[in-house]
Amino acid sequence: MPLEATTWIRKMRGGAQAHLVTADDGHHYVVKVKQNPQHRRVLVNEWVSSVLLDYLRIPSPKVEMIRLTEQFLSAHPEVAISIGSRAEPVAPGLHFGSRMPVNPDRFVIYDYLPDALLRTVGNIRDFAGILVFDKWVHNADSRQCVFFRAQLRDFGASEPRPRKEGFVALMMDHGYIFGGPHWILEESPLAGLYCRQLVYENIRSLDSFQPWLDMVRNFPPEILDRAYRQVPEWWLNGDRELLEQLLERLYRRRARIDALIEDSRSGRINPFPNWP
Numbered sequence: 001m002p003l004e005a006t007t008w009i010r011k012m013r014g015g016a017q018a019h020l021v022t023a024d025d026g027h028h029y030v031v032k033v034k035q036n037p038q039h040r041r042v043l044v045n046e047w048v049s050s051v052l053l054d055y056l057r058i059p060s061p062k063v064e065m066i067r068l069t070e071q072f073l074s075a076h077p078e079v080a081i082s083i084g085s086r087a088e089p090v091a092p093g094l095h096f097g098s099r100m101p102v103n104p105d106r107f108v109i110y111d112y113l114p115d116a117l118l119r120t121v122g123n124i125r126d127f128a129g130i131l132v133f134d135k136w137v138h139n140a141d142s143r144q145c146v147f148f149r150a151q152l153r154d155f156g157a158s159e160p161r162p163r164k165e166g167f168v169a170l171m172m173d174h175g176y177i178f179g180g181p182h183w184i185l186e187e188s189p190l191a192g193l194y195c196r197q198l199v200y201e202n203i204r205s206l207d208s209f210q211p212w213l214d215m216v217r218n219f220p221p222e223i224l225d226r227a228y229r230q231v232p233e234w235w236l237n238g239d240r241e242l243l244e245q246l247l248e249r250l251y252r253r254r255a256r257i258d259a260l261i262e263d264s265r266s267g268r269i270n271p272f273p274n275w276p
């Protein structure tokens with residue numbers, strides 16, 4: 001069931017000109033609208049990513065479709081798209097919402113951590129998992145995530161002390177999978193990498209990408225089908241058949257996942273300091 005935005009909080013930074021709102025479930029959402037300056041397809045990319053990442057059990061924000069009503073939009077003229085000096089109005093309807101993992105009024109969410117803290121992230125191994133994903137789906141952007149403090153056990157960190165608190169990385173911003181608006185699956189050694197090499201220090205061979213490598217190699221077609229069926233018609237503007245073909249190409253690309261990962265070592269710099 002779609003949610004409805006109730007209060008507008010602020011604009012977020014970033015190329016999609018997203019907005020922070022609260023919705024009628026009481027949570028905070030970063031909303032990308034259909035008319036965002038990147039492309040309508042980034043909403044589809046975000047939605048499909050979320051379905052795939054849930055299956056791969058890589059921590060990422062919960063996503064929802066968020067209705068922006070006419071009343072909400074007329075009460076908040078700030079929710080417009082700036083193109084040069086023009087402000088384009090946003091159409092009422094369903095848009096994409098990425099839920100904040102904690103209430104930002106009470107807890108801090110970080111875009112970056114200094115290296116000394118980055119090393120302590122409880123699910124640092126998920127950077128290997130998300131690279132498998134990013135290579136498979138051709139994320140043309142570099143890897144982005146947010147960090148917050150949580151009970152490590154709740155986020156799959158292999159932490160023997162059940163109540164141990166620490167930083168968790170939540171993998172987000174998937175607007176540029178499939179090459180963004182282009183819906184292409186290309187190969188590019190640097191795409192999808194995180195800006196700090198230390199997250200890859202535990203990678204020593206292809207085996208370091210397990211269990212995600214096997215999960216992608218044997219990816220169930222039903223999950224791709226689920227993603228396909230969930231994408232609303234309003235975001236597609238007649239792209240339904242193109243999306244079907246894209247997901248079929250993605251399904252076939254599973255077979256090349258080893259080569260796609262190996263290829264990241266052939267760029268200008270090898271991102272894996274311990275896998276020469």
Ligand SMILES: Nc1ncnc2c1ncn2[C@@H]1O[C@H](COP(=O)(O)OP(=O)(O)O)[C@@H](O)[C@H]1O
Pocket residue numbers: 012013014015016017018030061098099100101109111144146172173174175
């Ligand atoms: N689920 C989320 N939880 C916390 N912060 C988020 C979430 N989604 C987005 N953000 C914040 O909003 C900013 C913009 O979102 P992002 O998806 O990166 O959009 P863009 O495509 O414009 O870069 C991010 O840099 C991050 O700080």
Ligand SMILES: [Mg+2]
Pocket residue numbers: 014015144173
């Ligand atoms: Mg971003």
